[in-house]
Amino acid sequence: MKILVCISNVPDTTTKVTFTDNNTKFNTVGVQYIINPYDELALTRALEITEKQTGTVTAINVGLADAEPSIRKALAIGATDAVRINADPTDAYFVAEQVAAYAKAENFDLILTGRESIDYNGGQVAGLLGEMLNFPSVNVVTAIEIENGIATMERDIDGGKEKLTCKLPLVASAQKELTEPRIPNMRGIMAARTKPLKVVEPNGAEKTSATISFDMPPAKGLCKMIAPENAEQLIDLLHNEAKII
Amino acid sequence: MSIIVFAESTDGNFKKSTLEAVAYAAEVAKNTSTNCVAVSIGNVDDSKASELAKFGADKIVSIKNDKLIGFVAEAYAKALANIASQENATVIVVSNTYSGKAIAPRVAAKLKAGIVSGVISYPDTSNGFKIRKTVFSGKAFADVNITTAAKVLAITPNTFNTIENNKTANIISVDAGLTDSDFITHSVEISRASGKIPLTEAEIVVSGGRGLKGPENWGLIENLAEALGAATACSKPVSDMHWRPHSEHVGQTGITIKPNLYIAVGISGAIQHLAGVSSSKVIVAINKDPEAPFFKAADYGIVGDAFEVMPKIIEAAKKLKAQHA
Ligand SMILES: Cc1cc2nc3c(=O)[nH]c(=O)nc-3n(C[C@H](O)[C@H](O)[C@H](O)COP(=O)(O)OP(=O)(O)OC[C@H]3O[C@@H](n4cnc5c(N)ncnc54)[C@H](O)[C@@H]3O)c2cc1C
Numbered sequence A: 001m002k003i004l005v006c007i008s009n010v011p012d013t014t015t016k017v018t019f020t021d022n023n024t025k026f027n028t029v030g031v032q033y034i035i036n037p038y039d040e041l042a043l044t045r046a047l048e049i050t051e052k053q054t055g056t057v058t059a060i061n062v063g064l065a066d067a068e069p070s071i072r073k074a075l076a077i078g079a080t081d082a083v084r085i086n087a088d089p090t091d092a093y094f095v096a097e098q099v100a101a102y103a104k105a106e107n108f109d110l111i112l113t114g115r116e117s118i119d120y121n122g123g124q125v126a127g128l129l130g131e132m133l134n135f136p137s138v139n140v141v142t143a144i145e146i147e148n149g150i151a152t153m154e155r156d157i158d159g160g161k162e163k164l165t166c167k168l169p170l171v172a173s174a175q176k177e178l179t180e181p182r183i184p185n186m187r188g189i190m191a192a193r194t195k196p197l198k199v200v201e202p203n204g205a206e207k208t209s210a211t212i213s214f215d216m217p218p219a220k221g222l223c224k225m226i227a228p229e230n231a232e233q234l235i236d237l238l239h240n241e242a243k244i245i
Numbered sequence B: 001m002s003i004i005v006f007a008e009s010t011d012g013n014f015k016k017s018t019l020e021a022v023a024y025a026a027e028v029a030k031n032t033s034t035n036c037v038a039v040s041i042g043n044v045d046d047s048k049a050s051e052l053a054k055f056g057a058d059k060i061v062s063i064k065n066d067k068l069i070g071f072v073a074e075a076y077a078k079a080l081a082n083i084a085s086q087e088n089a090t091v092i093v094v095s096n097t098y099s100g101k102a103i104a105p106r107v108a109a110k111l112k113a114g115i116v117s118g119v120i121s122y123p124d125t126s127n128g129f130k131i132r133k134t135v136f137s138g139k140a141f142a143d144v145n146i147t148t149a150a151k152v153l154a155i156t157p158n159t160f161n162t163i164e165n166n167k168t169a170n171i172i173s174v175d176a177g178l179t180d181s182d183f184i185t186h187s188v189e190i191s192r193a194s195g196k197i198p199l200t201e202a203e204i205v206v207s208g209g210r211g212l213k214g215p216e217n218w219g220l221i222e223n224l225a226e227a228l229g230a231a232t233a234c235s236k237p238v239s240d241m242h243w244r245p246h247s248e249h250v251g252q253t254g255i256t257i258k259p260n261l262y263i264a265v266g267i268s269g270a271i272q273h274l275a276g277v278s279s280s281k282v283i284v285a286i287n288k289d290p291e292a293p294f295f296k297a298a299d300y301g302i303v304g305d306a307f308e309v310m311p312k313i314i315e316a317a318k319k320l321k322a323q324h325a
């Protein structure tokens, strides 16, 4: 089994989001970066699969050198090796083209991504990769087992779940529930220092979109307080004042 | 030239999010002086499909094929992309549902189209093609310029209005030109909780946190939800402790929702939780701690013990429901 796991380097979930340069750039001052939480699940599941039946897990990131701590962490958690495509990942289409170009030459059996990156919330890379590589893609996967070259999966659908099967190769995107993320141990952290991290220059693919500026949601007005003794008034207010029920 | 919209259906019926997408596409078509073509995939009755005209479709393409009754991402994407090419589509609109999210990027890659998901505005074409989306799970917005000739937009459900008119449109049945090799994934089983409103489509959501002390107290959430016709949700620790299914977890690492009304009971209002719910139109926080951060994000608040205030609220909601029954 050769598995590729796509790792996105994102601001920690506690980040207070602010912008600079006239709201054209995300303010990275004091921001802690982490592996995108869904990618951590994808990575852990990939390791579980290769522990059951031999194989390798390659972590790939499209990013600049500042993403390397997250890539090293992926190695410390257990990835066999890692690749960084040296480019600013501002466009999901571009990111997918870079990963697809790398994957084409490597014959992976399974490519795992996260369901979405928690910064850009695109949820696009898995489907884009699938199409670019001519692989099927299954998103929001909550369970995956591989046996005899066939993946048996469960995924979220609107209002429920679907069980499905697919022969490899395949792209799947990880949703919560897939597994519990692993925390690197001391041995893993030591080993990660000497594991291969290859840096590759991007191909000439063009970007398809550009973020022009950012904005914050309008601030909420004052919260109208209702005395707990008269809690039932809430329903009246929602009906007659907010006109929402 | 045309604007294409994916008319998603489940068991032969369109959802509210589908009608929103059709109305959105019709508006884009009007603003760019083109036609809106709705594409229905799966065996939807012509009488049903014709309803799409009322929401703005100028033409309805119906792809009927027994193999397409269930959703198969790669086949649906190919069918939609084929129609988009035939119709010379400039913009392809889907709703950002789980199925919409599965096909939008595949369609984009086939058409070499730039793609933006989580769209919350109509395109501004005064200088390029600018579109607004949510980022950081609702903590902020980004204005993105798409530079390719064709564009794919996955729009956020419950964001755009629908207007019904009495327009009619022709239904054209086509063969999507699919082969066996377009069906690689096989659906084995689908389970949907019957009678329950899916969280992603709900207009009202009642949600509980750790303040409810245990799963045995969820009647407080469910009874209010039932009286209001709402879906139920929960905070992350609640699903982590298996008090409630993971599918109910909302927030930055759960589902992002945008209902008209979100009622949070015994939830502190941590930044990761708020990220997933703060776009709700009206927010109610019920918490015994007056300092709970949720009150800063709420429109209505009650500082009180959930076990004392919820029965009163449920009672009042039942009364209201009875009056309007
Ligand atoms: C990487 C990461 C991602 C995360 N993602 C998410 C996410 O997506 N969604 C999410 O929800 N959380 C997320 N969290 C967790 C988040 O930080 C909070 O820990 C969580 O939201 C708290 O849940 P809670 O409000 O239910 O519990 P608590 O913080 O324990 O709050 C319970 C609240 O109930 C109130 N209360 C207690 N008793 C009563 C009573 N009798 N009546 C009324 N009120 C009462 C208390 O005053 C308190 O405010 C994430 C955390 C991390 C680190």
Ligand SMILES: Nc1ncnc2c1ncn2[C@@H]1O[C@H](COP(=O)(O)O)[C@@H](O)[C@H]1O
Binding pocket: A005, A006, A007, A008, A009, A036, A038, A039, A060, A061, A062, A063, A089, A092, A095, A112, A113, A114, A115, A116, A117, A118, A120, A121, A122, A123, A124, A125, A126
């Ligand atoms: N810069 C990147 N490098 C590698 N993988 C990425 C990158 N950006 C996104 N991904 C992968 O694609 C998934 C979905 O990202 P997105 O489409 O941006 O929401 C993430 O969870 C990652 O697995």
